[in-house]
Amino acid sequence: MKIINNLNFKITFLTVKKSQFILLILCCLFAFACKRVVKEEEETTIDSSDDKEAVSTAEMQKIMALKLPLKTVLIDKTFNLTIPESATFEAVKVEPQEESKIGEIGNIDLKKLAEPYVYVTLNNTFTHHDELYNEFIVIFKENDSTRLTIKDIKDSFGQIDFVYFEDNNSLVFEQGDSFFTVHFDYDAVHKSYIFYKAEMSWSKKYPTKQRADLFLHLLKQAKNLTNSHVVGTRFTSWEDYVQNSPALEIEIAKGMFKKLEKELKIFLTVDEKVSPRTPGNYTFVSLYLAPKDKELDFYKFVDAVKTNQLGQLSDYSFRNGVYNVSSGNVYTVKQQEGCYLIDFSSKRYNGEVYKSGVTVICPITYKNKSYFMQTADEIPAEDTDFFVKMFSFFSKNYTLDTKSN
Amino acid sequence: MCMFKNSILASFVVLCLASCNPVGETIAEIPLSVGEISGSNVLDLKKGDVVTIWSKITQRSDNDEIPFNVKYNIESMGKSIAFDSLKATNGEHIINAEKSTESYTQSSSEGDSTKYYTLKKFEVENKKITIPEDGKYNFDFKVVDGDYGFANRDMLIILRKTR
Numbered sequence: 001m002k003i004i005n006n007l008n009f010k011i012t013f014l015t016v017k018k019s020q021f022i023l024l025i026l027c028c029l030f031a032f033a034c035k036r037v038v039k040e041e042e043e044t045t046i047d048s049s050d051d052k053e054a055v056s057t058a059e060m061q062k063i064m065a066l067k068l069p070l071k072t073v074l075i076d077k078t079f080n081l082t083i084p085e086s087a088t089f090e091a092v093k094v095e096p097q098e099e100s101k102i103g104e105i106g107n108i109d110l111k112k113l114a115e116p117y118v119y120v121t122l123n124n125t126f127t128h129h130d131e132l133y134n135e136f137i138v139i140f141k142e143n144d145s146t147r148l149t150i151k152d153i154k155d156s157f158g159q160i161d162f163v164y165f166e167d168n169n170s171l172v173f174e175q176g177d178s179f180f181t182v183h184f185d186y187d188a189v190h191k192s193y194i195f196y197k198a199e200m201s202w203s204k205k206y207p208t209k210q211r212a213d214l215f216l217h218l219l220k221q222a223k224n225l226t227n228s229h230v231v232g233t234r235f236t237s238w239e240d241y242v243q244n245s246p247a248l249e250i251e252i253a254k255g256m257f258k259k260l261e262k263e264l265k266i267f268l269t270v271d272e273k274v275s276p277r278t279p280g281n282y283t284f285v286s287l288y289l290a291p292k293d294k295e296l297d298f299y300k301f302v303d304a305v306k307t308n309q310l311g312q313l314s315d316y317s318f319r320n321g322v323y324n325v326s327s328g329n330v331y332t333v334k335q336q337e338g339c340y341l342i343d344f345s346s347k348r349y350n351g352e353v354y355k356s357g358v359t360v361i362c363p364i365t366y367k368n369k370s371y372f373m374q375t376a377d378e379i380p381a382e383d384t385d386f387f388v389k390m391f392s393f394f395s396k397n398y399t400l401d402t403k404s405n
Numbered sequence: 406m407c408m409f410k411n412s413i414l415a416s417f418v419v420l421c422l423a424s425c426n427p428v429g430e431t432i433a434e435i436p437l438s439v440g441e442i443s444g445s446n447v448l449d450l451k452k453g454d455v456v457t458i459w460s461k462i463t464q465r466s467d468n469d470e471i472p473f474n475v476k477y478n479i480e481s482m483g484k485s486i487a488f489d490s491l492k493a494t495n496g497e498h499i500i501n502a503e504k505s506t507e508s509y510t511q512s513s514s515e516g517d518s519t520k521y522y523t524l525k526k527f528e529v530e531n532k533k534i535t536i537p538e539d540g541k542y543n544f545d546f547k548v549v550d551g552d553y554g555f556a557n558r559d560m561l562i563i564l565r566k567t568r
Contacts, residue, residue, distance in 0.1 A: 262442050262444075262478070263442065265485075266478045266485060266488055266545075267442060267476055267545075267547050274440055274441075275440075276441055276442070277438075277441060
């Protein structure tokens with residue numbers, strides 16, 4: 001009997017234990033299953049893979065064969081340089097003893113030069129604010145045409161990580177994730193070296209392939225500096241720009257326009273103006289959804305400028321509309337491929353005429369609404385064609401994507 | 406008694422299943438800045454997936470709370486399937502709340518003084534969207550008013566997926 005009792009007790013004990021055990025397991029499951037937040041970082045990785053390849057002469061020739069409108073400019077009343085049609089330049093004469101930023105070119109110490117040298121900076125949409133890269137040219141006297149060599153230049157840079165292209169007077173390379181193009185020519189008539197350098201900082205995180213491609217295009221520009229047989233050529237359309245320009249520049253423009261496309265099709269409200277920021281945090285292009293009165297004001301202004309009757313408009317200080325007009329300024333308006341190119345000048349108190357560049361404005365009609373796309377900054381007249389072609393294409397297609405890409 | 410036990414067990418099982426990952430899997434984190442459209446990468450979603458929009462908000466006790474609206478657009482195959490707006494601070498469900506006391510030094514002609522303020526960070530559930538068809542989706546957001554986004558105020562949209 002005692003045994004039976006004992007057995008009963010054991011069975012009861014086991015039953016209780018079993019159900020408690022199940023409960024315990026369930027509680028554990030409940031507690032551990034409750035993940036409050038799942039954090040999974042989804043970082044976009046930049047293509048920094050090691051797919052670096054040196055560029056063959058044939059590939060370089062392919063880039064050299066791409067269309068590039070050029071113009072010849074006179075520097076320091078002496079040197080004819082051929083630069084891209086869209087570029088502007090600034091040239092200054094530097095006394096060797098003032099030299100601080102360049103130092104040496106190969107084994108030539110600029111501080112020890114006998115004569116001043118010319119320092120030229122080239123500017124365009126993508127060098128503006130050091131957005132993508134910077135480029136400069138140094139022109140200095142040297143009687144010995146064999147003094148400068150690529151080997152010396154290479155040595156002066158120290159450790160170079162990868163050379164994409166090299167010939168007797170050019171070098172495209174990567175160092176510490178920064179990109180460089182170096183090129184020089186010797187001007188035998190003026191016994192001077194023309195030295196070109198372009199640089200993109202390591203902080204610009206773009207795919208390696210696109211950066212290398214850009215720096216080969218810059219080498220093409222550098223190789224054209226002493227080209228004295230410029231054939232007048234122009235880009236005829238946005239598609240033409242896409243096919244012949246560095247892929248990275250086109251990608252940056254398209255990245256900005258992807259946002260503008262969404263603004264146009266979805267987000268923008270009446271009387272709202274947006275200006276998406278570039279990767280370098282600068283403004284580039286703005287888009288405005290104009291109410292009827294502001295749209296009419298703009299055309300009233302354009303007509304008044306064309307007929308030289310701006311002064312007769314009773315109220316032509318249009319503010320916060322399509323284009324800010326101030327009384328006292330002198331305006332000119334040109335029409336090109338559906339866009340308006342507005343140039344203004346104003347007289348300062350001392351009588352000096354002030355000009356700051358051209359604003360490109362392109363009307364866009366989308367679903368019966370009137371939008372105006374315009375350059376966020378005033379740009380040099382030389383650089384307007386890129387914007388005119390880009391705006392004009394967008395105004396017809398509502399995207400910058402072309403069939404070829 | 407047995408019935409009672411079974412029902413307890415059943416409710417535990419239900420609770421267990423329901424409590425698995427209650428807020429869902431994070432599928433995108435999208436930083437916002439005023440006047441800019443910020444978007445997700447392309448998201449591969451299935452019919453019936455529920456995407457919840459969460460806002461991660463930082464508030465300082467020494468600043469007035471600035472209400473702000475976020476417009477959003479959900480697109481698939483180039484077509485907008487939802488375009489609406491949400492008030493980022495609105496929502497009952499709050500998670501990952503943190504509170505800390507921060508300080509800064511204020512200088513004046515009377516000398517330097519230390520100012521203290523409370524920094525609150527939290528995530529608030531704003532909207533749930535049920536995906537209508539299998540496909541690739543883009544989520545775009547734009548802050549439309551309020552002056553959010555200055556001085557280290559990191560404002561994020563977090564997308565989480567449940568089924």
